Amino acid sequence: MADDKSLTPRSEDFASWYNEVVLKAELADYSPVRGSMVIRPWGYGIWENMQQALDRMFKETGHENAYFPLLIPMSFIQKEKDHIEGFAPELAVVTEAGGKVLEEPLVIRPTSETIIYHMYAKWVQSYRDLPILMNQWANVMRWELRTRLFLRTAEFLWQEGHTAHATADEAEAETLGILQIYRTFMEDWICMPPITGLKTESEKFAGAVRSYACEALMQDNKALQAGTSHFLGQNFSKQFDLKFQSEEGREEYAYNTSWGVSTRLIGGMVMTHGDDDGLIVPPRLAPTQVVIVPITRGDDTRSAVLEKVDEVAGRLRAAGVRVKVDGRDHLSPGAKFYEWERKGVPYRLEIGPKDLEKGSVALARRVRPEGAKRKEFVPEEEAIETLPARLEAFQDELRETARARREENTVRGVGSIGELAEAFEAGAGFVYTGWNGDPAVEEQVKEATKATSRVIPSEEFRSPRVPERCVSGDGPAAMEVVWARAY
Template identity: 55%
Template sequence: MREKLISPTEDFSEWYIQVIQRAELADYAPVRGCMVIRPYGYALWENIQQSLDRRFKETGHQNAYFPLFIPYSFIQKESEHVKGFAPQLAIVTHGGGKELEEPLVVRPTSETIIGYMYSQWIRSYRDLPVLINQWCNVVRWELRTRPFLRTMEFLWQEGHTAHATFEEAEEETLKILYIYRDFAQNEAAIPVILGKKSESEKFAGALHTYTMEAMMGNKWALQAATSHNLGQNFAKAFEIRYLDRNNQLQYCWTTSWGLSTRFIGAIVMVHGDEKGLKLPPKLAPIQVIIVPIWKSDEEKEKVLAKIGELKSKLQAFRVKVDDREEYTPGWKFNEWELRGVPLRIEIGPRDVEADQVVLARRDTGEKWTVSTDDLGSKVEEALAKIQANLFQMAKKFLDENTYRLNDYQEFKRIIESDGGFVIAPWCESPQCEEAIKEETKATIRCIPFEQDGQPDRCVYCGKETTLKALFARAF
């Protein structure tokens, strides 16, 4: 018998690592800070990709691919960008046995090389907007890593667009943020808070950064995606210019936005429980696991024949039959619960006789018997309920652990005891932000779009303000 999973309430970090390994989402690689994404984890990523990719294409974006290597000089062209990324760069200095004349950076993100290409491609206002996305890997020399949440190499999509005006760029930046939210809430069943990053937390080189923040099971925040309005910073650094209708040379306004394999970590930490992973049906690599039950060979034959018959009714779903001989049904139940499969179908000799099956929900544990008539629509209904319930549970958790206050002692008490999100008035001074971070380890996750506009006093310094910021400890 395998040792039981550690409880998330006992040690959330340890639980997270155990779930990822045991559910076979990923494994540690022989290189420090790197991981192998295993087939089950990669299938989840592919479903994430599909569902995002569809949304990008529906809004006019096209996929392309830019090189992994970037000339070192490119990174240095935008001063804030180089400051932000220099400490995290992997740099290739040798190739083919010789020292390179100019070192090559392994991309940490592609604003620079894409900016360069855009400067070659864009000449006229008629060329705009350029709406390109790429799916790729990037490398950042992280000192402290954790599977999916922070690895030295990770997979993501990065969108890069160029526009004629600030307004268009801003519209694009927000449009993408709303796409991310739609994806997070409707596909991953993760409720999110949208907002703007503070100056200290924004992307290196951006005019401003919008973010999508989610609450994990330990009440810490995770930045689940970001969308940046880069203003004309990169356009000026890379000479991305166009002639407008009046034959005037203008700098473009660019944006960039990304969502990474970190999102898989969010799915694990938002929905998971003491039994392991809980995957939202819309993204689950296996939506329905069928566990046959038999004693004799004769029963086995009957049960498997019946399953063959039923499978035709379930063609609309991602279904797997676990007909392994070497494990008992009870073992399989636990195994597939650990791996987060939303719905289980149990079928044994009794069920074959009665033309019925037992359905079991991963989210609630509920088990019930249904006749095999119209099984497809019953499964569909169950999956829809699970999808909705996962979102509602997560939303309830988020709401119950979000506090609105303006008293700093209360603020500290919440952050340091149970944890949670705190929405508190903030005077916009970096000094208050920094002091709060020093004293509580809570950072400004964002300035939420949703603001009540009521006059109040900064939770730290007491200065009058109407602005409220979202504070939390974060991964």
Template identity: 75%
Template structure:
């Protein structure tokens, strides 16, 4: 930190900026246990808004919530071969309880596929019992070696959807449907554009047949995997005997999907929109969308101005705008301005004695475009009337700005690993190349450039003229996206 007040600038040290801003925006704090975090009210409020929006979308697509237990028998995790290989190193295991060593160790869930499909096996007999479309909001634990607030902590909050279907096609449809839900949520709510696509085999979920992903570009031009949706095929149903009788009376294994997003999204929001003054919370996610800062000298002024602030808050509430009045008396207005900017509140409304006389307010948007006026002096009623649409417009501006930023740092038509590396070493960003599908090429790129294959992008993101040569030489089978990633 340069001093006690200003944040490290992003251009100076993005990583330090992130760490500071998360703490100083009071999103989260380090817990006494290494690698786990406390989510503070401001951060949790953002997460709650994310949860609400996602939950509505899940319900709209026919899902219900349920809850499965935290502890999973070790033998369950070990049942699916790839699954256990993927998760074993990061399991936290309960070996003792009730003062005795347990006969079978219990793992603290790193994800719930095993226990959920074991239960589905009990519940499903016939094709009439399918599909099962459940979601759960839960905490999970993965013992990570290097942790960062929100981006990677040992324990994190997430949702995991788990479905079972009668056919491969139906499961595939579901997998893509939920990927689409994620994309829509990330764009419309977090204002964070993503590239969706298919993961390569080396990057897919341990136990999945196919993994689809949402990849977002952070301001340091690294990729953040923001959400994944897996087609699990019959891998788990076979291990947990999740079978059903078809219409024809034959016994078949069900087809599963799972999909999840986590509190990592809060980190994504921070790194997508934040600036040197603090975080920027998109209006739809902001626990407070407007903060009213009263300005006064004397006690009678204070009474009048705070009274007006309260009144405005109520009028905004009638229009669905979440408003907070900062009437703390021991801070002067400047201190409050800095604090709320750091916390990313979309709009600040200043009301002072001069405004009271003129029946006006001063409205300041958290982010102003170059050339745009920062302070708007508006008649009070106009400000109240217009805030809903101004919030909406700000939400859209944030998405557009982030999209423009991503496009400005996306490189297409790159032909060689050398060229790829040069881009990553200088400017960074998303790099599109051809790929033969050969895992050795993938491995070589990883070693030589530290970039990973983020995905084989969906149609919406492919180049107009797809590359015909593989970045490692030879013929390209797919166009793929590379980036250094979180």
């Protein structure tokens, strides 16, 4: 990095920039255990705000929270064939406890389908017991070979929803309903508008019939799988004997769904909005939306300034704004400005002796239009009254900027693998092409471009004119698919 105070510019080395932002904005820090990290209060506060918003959306759609245990019998994981194949390489296993070797090893959950459907089987007898709509907030562990702060850590926090339904249609509707919730959340809270769609066979969840995903585009034009929703069919219910008696008296297996988003979303937020000065947190997620920096002098105005600061903070809090007063006396105002900008606080308010005289405050926004002044002096009353709306406007602007960037970096109408490679060499983000549905083509594309299929896009994201030929040149296109280099 340039020096101790500034960050490596994104244009120079995006990966270094990302790490520095996460560490210097105090979102997280490396822990003594390889691949795992400590989420610090600023990062955890953002996660809490994400949790709160999502939790409300889940509950509004009839879901309830529960908690299932961390340890899962090894035999459970092994029941579903694809599931074990997918997760075996990254399992952490407890083989010894209380000084004794366990009779059956216990897996630290990489995901909880198996233990949850085992329990559902116990609770469900009749179609009247369905649907079950549960969610849990939990940690999971996947022993990844290569880890990155927030994006891929050995242990991470997430929510996992698990539902059981009497019919496939109902389960499918649940899967898609959740996908929409994720999408809305990513747009309205994280200001990270994703594209949505169906995963191809080679990219779907281990054990799913169909996987849907939200894919977001980062500033380096790499895609981030930000949330997934799976239709599991009867794959797990058959292995875990999750049966019910139907209205007609027949014994039937239930249909399941599972869906999750994780602390990876914080990484997505960083890479969607951050700039060379540091993090930018969308107002709705910011633990502190407005930081007030008192400008004091060592004279008799000092106590008057501090009094005014408290008064303004109180009034803003009453208006529902999350405010922090930075009263630290050993730092100069400038040092505080840089620190809060690095942490991405949306607005800063300065109150000093000059403001007392004029009844004004200085207002500074974390990002501002090209050429705008660094701070705006506005009457105190006006600042207090307009800040809630200013925060919302900032939120909207971040979202629309991200959406515009996604569109600008999306390429359609590519007709061959050669052109696809050229597009990525030229820095494309999402590239749409026709596809004949053959996994061999995905292999060819990966070989030639390092890109993978992200989704078969949902209707609204499809090109106005759907491609007629497969990008491989081998036959007509059965569908359109979106390619990207991915995290």
